[in-house]
Amino acid sequence: MTAKRTxxxxxxxxxxxxxxxxxxxxxxxxxxxxxxxxSIDRDGEDWVVTFQVVIPSTISSGIGIMGxxxxxxxxxxxxxxxxxxxxxxSRSYLESPRKLYFAHNRVIVISEETARRGLxxxxxxxxxxxxxxxxxxxxxxxxxxxxxxxxxxxIERIPGNGIREINNREEKYLSALPExxxxxxxxxxxSDSASTxxxxxxxxxxxxxxxxxxxxxxxxxxxxxxxxxAVIKKDKMVGWLSRQEGLGVAFIRNTVDKSFIAPAxxxxxxxxxxxxxxxxxxxxKPSLQDGKLSVKVQIKSSGSLTQTDCGxxxxxxxxxxxELEKAAEKEIVTYAESGWRAVQRLKTDxxxxxxxxxxxxxxxxxxxxxxxxxxxxxxxxxxxxxxxxSNVGLSKEPIQVExxxxxxx
Amino acid sequence: xxQRISVLQATAIIVNAVxxxxxxxxxxxxxxxxxxxGWFSPLLSFLxxxxxxxxxxxxxxxxxxxxxxxxxxxxxxxxxxTGIALIFSAYYLISxxxxxxxxxxxxxxxxxxxxxxxxxxxxxxxxxxxxxAQGVEVMGRVSFFVLFVSxxxxxxxxxxxxxxxxxxHFLPVFETTPLEQLTASVxxxxxxxxxxxxxxxxxxxxxxxxxxxxxxxxxxxxxVFYCLIIAITxxxxxxxxxxxxxxxxxxxxxTVQIGEFVERIxxxxxxxxxxxxxxxxxxxxxxxxxxxxYSFRLRSHNGLYVATCLLVTAIALYSWPRNGAVNEFxxxxxxxxxxxxxxxLFFLIWIGxxxxxRKSNAEEAVS
Numbered sequence: 001m002t003a004k005r006t007x008x009x010x011x012x013x014x015x016x017x018x019x020x021x022x023x024x025x026x027x028x029x030x031x032x033x034x035x036x037x038x039s040i041d042r043d044g045e046d047w048v049v050t051f052q053v054v055i056p057s058t059i060s061s062g063i064g065i066m067g068x069x070x071x072x073x074x075x076x077x078x079x080x081x082x083x084x085x086x087x088x089x090s091r092s093y094l095e096s097p098r099k100l101y102f103a104h105n106r107v108i109v110i111s112e113e114t115a116r117r118g119l120x121x122x123x124x125x126x127x128x129x130x131x132x133x134x135x136x137x138x139x140x141x142x143x144x145x146x147x148x149x150x151x152x153x154x155i156e157r158i159p160g161n162g163i164r165e166i167n168n169r170e171e172k173y174l175s176a177l178p179e180x181x182x183x184x185x186x187x188x189x190x191s192d193s194a195s196t197x198x199x200x201x202x203x204x205x206x207x208x209x210x211x212x213x214x215x216x217x218x219x220x221x222x223x224x225x226x227x228x229x230a231v232i233k234k235d236k237m238v239g240w241l242s243r244q245e246g247l248g249v250a251f252i253r254n255t256v257d258k259s260f261i262a263p264a265x266x267x268x269x270x271x272x273x274x275x276x277x278x279x280x281x282x283x284x285k286p287s288l289q290d291g292k293l294s295v296k297v298q299i300k301s302s303g304s305l306t307q308t309d310c311g312x313x314x315x316x317x318x319x320x321x322x323e324l325e326k327a328a329e330k331e332i333v334t335y336a337e338s339g340w341r342a343v344q345r346l347k348t349d350x351x352x353x354x355x356x357x358x359x360x361x362x363x364x365x366x367x368x369x370x371x372x373x374x375x376x377x378x379x380x381x382x383x384x385x386x387x388x389x390s391n392v393g394l395s396k397e398p399i400q401v402e403x404x405x406x407x408x409x
Numbered sequence: 410x411x412q413r414i415s416v417l418q419a420t421a422i423i424v425n426a427v428x429x430x431x432x433x434x435x436x437x438x439x440x441x442x443x444x445x446x447g448w449f450s451p452l453l454s455f456l457x458x459x460x461x462x463x464x465x466x467x468x469x470x471x472x473x474x475x476x477x478x479x480x481x482x483x484x485x486x487x488x489x490x491t492g493i494a495l496i497f498s499a500y501y502l503i504s505x506x507x508x509x510x511x512x513x514x515x516x517x518x519x520x521x522x523x524x525x526x527x528x529x530x531x532x533x534x535x536x537x538x539x540x541x542a543q544g545v546e547v548m549g550r551v552s553f554f555v556l557f558v559s560x561x562x563x564x565x566x567x568x569x570x571x572x573x574x575x576x577x578h579f580l581p582v583f584e585t586t587p588l589e590q591l592t593a594s595v596x597x598x599x600x601x602x603x604x605x606x607x608x609x610x611x612x613x614x615x616x617x618x619x620x621x622x623x624x625x626x627x628x629x630x631x632x633v634f635y636c637l638i639i640a641i642t643x644x645x646x647x648x649x650x651x652x653x654x655x656x657x658x659x660x661x662x663x664t665v666q667i668g669e670f671v672e673r674i675x676x677x678x679x680x681x682x683x684x685x686x687x688x689x690x691x692x693x694x695x696x697x698x699x700x701x702x703y704s705f706r707l708r709s710h711n712g713l714y715v716a717t718c719l720l721v722t723a724i725a726l727y728s729w730p731r732n733g734a735v736n737e738f739x740x741x742x743x744x745x746x747x748x749x750x751x752x753x754l755f756f757l758i759w760i761g762x763x764x765x766x767r768k769s770n771a772e773e774a775v776s
Contacts, residue, residue, distance in 0.1 A: 024528075025521040130519045131671075135666050183664055190649035223657070273432065359580040 036075065036160030039109040039145035042117060043081060047052060049088040050079040050146040050158050051222035059157050074157045077150050088343045107137045108163040108182070109201060115230060115237035119185070123235070126182045134183040137164050139201040140237065142231040148201055151224050154215060163224060167199055170226055175256040176247040177226050185232075192354035192369065197241070197249065200227040212388025233348040241342050241350075244315075251299050251332060251349045251383075254282035254385050261335070263327035265310035275328050275389065276305035284353075286360050288362040293357060294380040296393050299332055304391035308398045315392040329385040338382045414610065416626075419703075420540060420547030421556040423604050423627025426692040428634045429685040430508050431600035433515065434739055435635055436642045436657050438603045439682040443585040444648035451635035453590060453616040454597035458628050459750055464759045466621030467610060471762060472615045473763055477740060478703040481758065484765040494704040495756070500750040501697035504603075506724035507743060509533050510735045512686045513725065515656065518732070525754060531722045537690035538718045541698065542711075545613040559681040565643060566678045569665045574644040597635055599744030603752030604628050609696050655736070696719065696745050 016386065022229050037052040078095060111124065126132045141148050149159070156162030170178040177199035180188075188196035205222030214220055215406030229246035231239050250256045258278060265271040279302040289293055291299045305315070305324065313320045345348045354372050358365045368375045398402075414422070439447040471537060472480045482490035512546070513530040585593075602626045611620050638658055642651055645661035654660050662675030694717060700707075707713065729735040 127660075130522075133663075134660065135664060137671065148452075181664070181666075183660070187647050187650050191647065221646040355577065358576065362584050364580045 010240070027099065031098055032101040033092075033096055034103075035099050035105045035109045036158045036165065037109065037149050038105055039141070039149050040114050041111045041113070041145050042077075042087065042114045042323060045261055045281070046081050046083060047085050047088050047121075048079050048081050048146070049085055050077060050149050052077050052149040052158075053091065053096075053098075053100070054104075054338050073152065075152075075159060077146070079146055083088060085121055086129075102131050103133060105133065106158075106160040107139060107144040107167070108197075109139050109141050109148050109163075111141050111235065111295050112230070112407055113144065114145075115140050115232065116153045116196075117236070119189070119235040121231065122188050123182070123189075127186060134186075135181050137167055138182055138185050138198055139163065139167065139226075140198045141329065142200060142227070142344075143399055147203055148224060151222065152215070153224065154220065157198075157325075159224070161398075162277040163201060164252050166224070167201075170199070171257070172246075173258050175250050175259045176243045177237075178250070178255060189232065189235060192358045192365075192372075193349040193352045194354070195350045196232050197246065197350050198230045199228055200240070201248060202227050205365075215233070221251070225334050230347050231348050231350055233345070233346070238348055239346045241339065243398060244335055245342040246337045248335035248337065249350055250339075250345060251280065251282055251336045252297055252383075254280075255283075256280040256282075256301075260306075261328060261331050263324070263331035264321040265308070266327050267311055267313075269308040271311070272326060273305060273327065274311050274326075275303045275387075276306045276389075277301045277303040277387075279303075284356055286353075286356060287391070288361065288364070292378055292380070293353075293361075295353065295356075297336060297383045298382055299336065299383065299385040301328075301332065301385065302388040302390050303328070305393055306388055310398060313397065315396050325387045325389050328387040328389070332382045332387065336380075336385075340381055344377065346374055347377065353379060412459050412544045412546040412613055412616050414545055414549035416622050418546075418553050419610055419614055419619060419623035420630065421552035421662055421690055422549060422610065422624040422688075423623055424556055424630045424634070425505065425552045425604045425685050425688040427600055427603045427627065427631040427681055429689050430511050431510060431631075431635065432638045432658055432682070433656060434482045435596055435600065437652060437654070438596040438740060439639055440643065440657075441652040442619055443579065443589050445642060445643060446583055446585045446590065447593065447648070448579070448636050448640040448712070449583075450536060450590065450593040451597045451632045451639065453594040454601060454635075458601045458604070459595065460739065461604070461755065462621065462628060463623045463754055464605060464625050465605060467759060468755075468762065469620030470609055471766075473619060474614070476612045476699075476703075478699075480762075484762055491704055493699045494640040496750070496754065498697060498700035498704055498761075499615050500746070501693050501700060502721065502724065503746070504743075505693040505697055505730060506606050507735060507739060508690050508693060509687070509721060509725040510729060511739060512683075512690070514732045516683075519656075519659075523533050523562055527722070527726055529724050531718075533687065533690060534694075534718045534722045534725070536687050538714050540691035541695040541715050545610065545695070548688070548691060552692075553720060555681065555684045555688050555767075559609060559678075559685055560568045561697075562678045562681045563637070566675065567637070569663070569667070569671075569674060570641065570645060572667075572730075573661075573664050575647070576644065578643050579640075590598075595748075597745050598752075599747040600635075601631060602747050604631075605751045606692055606696055607754055608755075609699050614653060632728050651659055655666075655712055666764055699719075 009182050027281050033053045034056070039050040041048040044253060044268050048322070052075050054075055055073070058072050080088045080091040082091055084405070092169065109264070126134050126136070146300065151159060153162040167177070167179045170177050178197055180196065180198055185196055185198070203222050204225045228243065229241040230237050231241060244285060246258070247259060255361070256277065257281070258276070260274060260276055262272045262274050265273055283298045285296040285298065315321065340351070349372065353376065357368060436447070439450045442490050443450060468477070478490055478494055481493055509530050512533055516529050517524065517526055540551060604627050606625070607620050613619065614620060642657050642661045645664055646657060646692055651657040658678060659675055661674060661679055665674050666672045698713070698717060701707065702709065729738060
């Protein structure tokens with residue numbers, strides 16, 4: 001009886017083992033092509049999708065691009081074309097011995113033309129398919145986006161990771177260009193303001209760094225850089241903002257984490273000081289006058305002086321600091337106003353005033369939302385800034401050799 | 410009837426019977442109707458569920474630990490009790506099948522896309538049947554453990570998502586009309602009515618008064634779960650994007666990214682949620698089994714478990730030809746079905762019990 005029961009239990013367990021092996025979806029690591037970056041271009045009505053695929057054997061050891069010692073590129077880049085994005089993806093089976101795997105895809109670079117023609121199909125692909133992660137960073141390239149993916153980097157072996165890190169660091173320390181993930185893009189475009197900003201990535205220099213030979217030199221002929229800020233309205237790109245305008249918009253949107261500004265010296269506008277803003281918060285105070293919306297933008301920042309060419313001044317003197325603070329405030333107001341003018345010029349509510357108006361004036365909102373563009377065009381803003389220089393660094397006055405020499409005498 | 414469960418275990422069984430599949434549906438349904446005010450709907454629905462809790466407590470007190478069907482038989486007669494048991498059998502069969510299909514769809518769409526749905530559905534039902542075949546005590550212990558782990562992991566996810574919350578997504582507060590709020594509270598009411606499973610657990614509880622206690626604690630915990638899940642989804646994704654996503658809760662949890670290595674930790678909660686889905690199916694199959702045993706005067710038998718497993722799998726697979734069809738059923742018909750079966754029917758039973766009690770009291774007085 002016991003032996004019979006044991007045999008039955010073993011049979012059931014063996015059956016379970018067969019049934020729970022991963023079933024039809026079993027796949028080995030060496031059957032996967034791990035994609036680190038994707039780009040999307042248009043060719044007529046067709047979609048061209050480019051994949052930057054990691055070659056595991058070349059990145060498995062060493063540091064830096066040449067560290068592995070294999071002398072071969074850490075990634076390969078190839079493109080496929082189709083009537084839809086997913087059809088283009090599926091055509092990778094015509095040329096790749098491995099199945100594309102997108103779980104480690106770090107960035108998606110979209111060409112300007114694609115962005116101007118509409119982002120809806122891209123959003124649909126990323127929010128519909130479980131293999132495409134919605135936490136991927138979205139960037140816009142000014143020309144063919146494939147060129148960006150072909151570019152190798154010196155410090156970071158996998159360029160896709162490198163682009164993401166650049167974007168992340170920029171947002172963290174400069175705040176002019178936002179780091180936007182796919183789900184954030186969908187959220188922004190579906191919000192009341194129906195717009196967002198995306199960072200531009202481009203190749204600076206003359207030729208592309210797509211060969212390992214260029215890494216034998218200390219300077220690369222071309223490199224990946226972040227540039228301007230693409231303005232997206234509904235699902236289409238409508239224009240560009242400069243970095244200064246982008247920082248101004250970031251101040252209004254209250255998305256500045258840390259940043260650097262270089263205000264003109266109070267006593268000599270031809271010279272500049274440099275201030276690192278450690279924190280910044282913006283309060284928007286909307287008000288209605290004669291049915292027209294106006295917004296007071298109150299920016300409060302604190303930072304430290306990192307450089308000054310402003311002539312001989314005692315930096316322990318509160319008056320000197322107050323002058324520098326005023327100069328910094330003026331600079332921030334200039335940035336914010338230039339950003340505001342740019343978004344009004346593009347007729348795009350990239351500052352998110354629609355969401356603010358909906359929250360503050362819910363009754364009027366139902367009238368405004370029918371023609372928000374014209375309401376947005378009539379909005380007046382008044383920007384004020386309040387900067388506190390909490391730290392002037394390790395020197396209590398500007399370092400000037402002449403004065404130092406005088407001091408020695 | 411040797412097996413006994415505590416009030417804590419009964420509460421865990423109720424929470425597991427009410428919450429897991431609802432969190433796939435409720436954020437979508439509620440946020441579609443009342444947008445950023447969605448977090449409030451479960452609180453409102455809790456008020457509507459209080460009369461049902463009162464009815465459950467009343468029946469528990471009256472039964473004094475006897476099986477529900479025995480009590481109904483003594484009050485309404487064998488034929489009426491058998492009719493009621495058949496209605497409940499149908500309800501628990503359809504509900505189990507829809508939960509199995511929802512769960513199988515989720516696994517198929519998210520993880521193992523090429524594995525046939527039949528294999529996934531069969532495995533889910535097999536595990537659930539195995540759990541309930543071990544008895545109520547095992548169900549109670551498993552439910553309690555799963556609930557504990559779910560709360561722990563939910564807390565962890567809430568903490569890790571902190572950076573993603575945008576509190577402005579809740580503004581403006583109470584923009585929707587009271588009528589819209591009332592309408593939006595209907596789906597949570599529908600799901601909360603499943604607390605009636607406690608009536609079938611009565612004979613296994615250590616004291617008859619535990620039934621009412623477990624019902625109220627179960628409903629309260631489920632309401633808190635609903636509120637939290639809706640609030641998290643709103644805070645992360647906002648009210649506009651949620652209605653277009655099939656699994657917004659999991660999409661919101663999937664946005665966690667800390668540094669380069671900490672990401673997709675939603676898997677931790679999904680793991681606990683999957684365990685609670687197995688528990689839910691097992692609770693519903695237990696109820697179905699109880700009703701079938703009573704209706705056809707059967708005794709528990711291994712053959713019956715195998716038949717239940719195959720029947721539920723077949724209904725789950727072949728009642729809805731497409732995944733969309735089961736979503737349509739769950740979104741539109743199931744809520745109404747739950748309210749009719751769990752709320753209206755128990756209300757009528759309660760009225761019937763009161764009337765028969767009055768009649769028997771009058772007869773006693775005359776004699």
